[in-house]
Amino acid sequence: MPAVTLTPAGPFSLASSIRFLEGFSPASYAHAPDGILRLAFPADDGASVVAAAVRQEVRADGGTGTVRAEFTVHPGTPHPATAVTAEAAANQAVRAQLARILSLDVDATGFPGLAADPVVAGLTADHPGLRPVCFHSPYEAATWAIIGNRIRMTQAAAIKARIAHQHGHRVHIAGQTLHAFPTPAALRTITHVPGLTGIKIQRLHALAEAALDGKLDAPHLRALPADHALAELRTLPGIGPFSAELILIRGAGHPDVFPRHEPRVHKAVATAYGLGAPTTDDDVTQLAKIADRWKPYRSWVAFLLRVRAHDTSLPGPMCHSSPPSS
Template identity: 40%
Template sequence: MSTHTVRHEVLGPWSLDTSREFWEGFAPAALTAEQRPGTLSTVFRVDGDWSTAHLAVIQRDTVAELSLEGDGDLESAAEQAARFLALDVDAQQWPGIGDRDEVIGRAQHALPGLRPCGFHSAYEAAAWAVLSQRIRVEQAAHLRQRVIADHGDDGAFPAPERLAALHLDLPGRKAEYLHAVADAALDGRLDTARLRSMTPEDAMDSVRSITGIGPFAAELIVLRGANAPDAVPTHERRLAAEVAELYGPDRSVAEVSELWRPFRTWASVYLRALAERR
């Protein structure tokens, strides 16, 4: 097993502790590795070669030190880790969003330095979108953990080739849709870097070609899988309810989010995170 360490300068506010606390409560992909004080650890499937990588992150002031172990392309794994931890985003303008929108300003104060961590990849986000259709989040999280325990590698979600060959006993058409997700990943249609390089709208249109992926799932894959920082979730009812609660019943997400550019996804996640805390 090889090792690789990267020291990444993080531009803008960042707190590893706040980000780890957020991810620990992120049921779709909650951290399962044992966490040491001052460290964020996780294991994930690397886009492209589908190897397993073990990651440990520590914060040294404005520098993120990413230490990886694995048998695959660890340089690509480090880039992927920076992306799903949102460390690759230049957030020097993020505090200014709170200056011009007091609701977001209060959220920033409550969640200092939060970097909205996403799924490890668009592939894992798509798999979650399928597993969570029409069932409770807790049930879907249990299904995901069962799939990992039975068919994954050392805590990582099964690779697409493995997933495509599985005969899974899952509710409804979930097994069929998971096979479609696996095929799409093998075809390159869920390449996270490619989706991130596209406009969010084009990326969503692209992933909607996958069987079982509708509008809500497409948003999840792009906004939390590719971790695009600036797009508005339009099929998230709980966000709409939160905006109505905080801004007034006559305000819409589309309207208030104009103040959040170029961090509309981040602002949306902050509001949802505070709602979950309550």
């Protein structure tokens, strides 16, 4: 089985990533006591599916260990004449996508320096080595935004899991069976999903087409100024300001965007800094100025604040499900 190695730049804990996923409704992630992160997802090429088993080295000195992922790509390698070149390209593509999913494509050596801010210091102490765990792709983040709009998070997670089981690719990895979410080509053929309205099905088809056309390409979105990327995403059917931020931050893995349309983040920031509940655009602007202290990791600190808010709230899943205004 092919494998790739990822060397984290700065703090990283795979165990913390797994603990997060176990409480993150869209992931529908089952507990694995062996410390292996098992993933199955549509590849960035829009056609194949990746199954991966991710482990992190445990270092005797307590330092950040290397991350190793064994994986398979379905379907397998192409014609033998091009197999070697194709395999090398596929390995590199899988490595890049896994790095983005785990936020290992970001140099975090400067992140500990943010601990000069007492709020950030508390967050990193409570969640050592936790980086944002992203959706597998902007495509999957966008489909979640459509599925989860105006319904309960637990209901949306169940629908997403059902779509994967009924229409996605079934894979075996590290002794377990997983179902990947359908590739864009497969998603656009689905005509009925219990629990989804006809307009949501239409919007999922449109997102599948957008993914196949390259409009949900993570490197492209990350390369644009954030405002431009968000504007592009808002041209997609069903994608409002909230959902566009979700796709850019948690789908494309942008590390430095303050979510201006996420009320739960705003409440978490205000609570952490001892401010009143934000109710106006001016309040949000003030919070954004506070977030400027977190550059170039504004997305990361906002993520940790949401994790803290979830941990200290009443039981219930934490997710970026679209509010009614999206």
